[in-house]
Amino acid sequence: MPPRQPIPRKEPRPHTVSIFDNLLFSLSTTLPILIWLIAGLLLRRTKRISDDFIADGNYLVFTWCLPTLLFLNIARAPLTEVWQGDLITYAVLFTLGSIVLLWFLTPQLTRDITSRGVFIQGAFRGNMGIVGLAMVVNAFGASAIPLASLYLAVLTFLYNMASVVVLQLGQGQGVAPLRMLSQMARNPLMIGVVAGVAWSLSGLPMPDLADNTLQGLADLTLPIALLCIGASLRWRSLKGNRLLVLWATLFKLVLLPALAALGGVWLGFRGEQLGILYLMMAAPTAAASFVMARAMTQWGNLAAEIIVITTLFSLFSTTLGLFVLRLTGLI
Structure with missing residues (x-):
């Protein structure tokens, strides 16, 4: 009787990421943002959050919490190891190219050219510090x-300078470099x-007392900011300017x-690099754009409407974009 042949063992099938897994990854990045926004909206509707709370919360975030968060994250990082000049240089050049493109396209979209600066700012200036950073951490x-x-x-430095320039030029005003630099020097984020x-460059260790205290302040950034954004959403403000709001969105x-992601893929960005690029570029319009638009132009309502619509729809567009990048194995 011939010896019994051993039954060949089946090799384990390689792990494959399903479409459902990719969708869960995308939703886990964007849904927490939506939950915080809805919480802020509901708290405002039930009068648990007042206009004074929103104003104070925004002041706390942009004057103390977000600058502290930026300080800690940069101070703790060895800049020579973290710095990726190719990614940041590409983002700067792409942003500048986008602004130039939008400048020449705007006359085709509106008859009142004085709205040009507000429209351009709303179309390129993303809420990276709040929504963008939150999505990067989630992802x-x-x-x-x-x-x-x-x-x-x-990019914050670039956004602030570019916004001042396009708003002033859009109103037919000249650019005052010294005044612009003075404003930048007093910007809490900068x-x-x-x-x-x-x-970071000094190489000094961060004392535990200072580190723990500042971290507590930094941890307040995302919850308070997202609650205030959600509480600030006003459907009644969505009036007029529909065409410009649609195009800006x-x-x-x-x-x-x-386009930024496609260019990044062509240059060889993958994984975390490409993900950060996409999520920061896909962030909705920054709330600070309304403050500048109201102070420098008569188009404050247009700025507010762009912020509201982009904030709401960014959750869906970003989920779809992440899903595609994940499904294609690029991140």
Whole structure:
């Protein structure tokens, strides 16, 4: 009787990520943002949050919490190891190119050219410090914070300068470089960034008492900011300017993030790099754009409407974009 042949063992099938897994990954990144926004909206509707709370919360976030968060994330990071000049240089050049493109397209979209600066700012200036950073953390964890913070630092500087320029030029005014630099020097976000870079380069250790105290303040950034954004949403403000709001939303949430991601893929960005690039570019319009638009132009309502619509629809557009990037194995 011939010897019995052993039954060949089946090799384990390689693990494959299903479409459902990719969808869960995308939703786990964007749904927490939606939950915080809805919580803020409900608290405002039930009069648990007042206009005074929103004003004070925004002041606390933009003057103390967010600058502290930026300072800590940069101060703790060895800049020579975290710095990725190719990614940040590409983001800067892409943003500048987007602004130039929008400048020449705007006359085709509106008869009142004085709205040009507000429209352009709403189409390119993303809420990276709140929504963008939150989505990066949700998608890639705390390990992505140092690179995302450096990206945020450089692009925040660019956004502030570019916004002043386009708003002034859009109103037919000249640009005052000294005044612009003075405003930048007093910007709390830039103070936090510069202080973080200086501390990191100094090589000094962060004392535990200071680290724990500042971390507590930094941890307040996302919850308070997202609650205030949700509580600030006003359906009744969505009046007029529909065409410009539609085009600004399309550029901010779809066209510019998609083009940025395609260019990044062509340059070889993958994984965390590509994810940070896409999520920061896909963030909705920054709330600070309304403050500047109201102070420098008569188009404050247009700025507010762009913020509301992009904030609401970014959750869907970003989920779809992440899903596609994840499904194709690019992140």
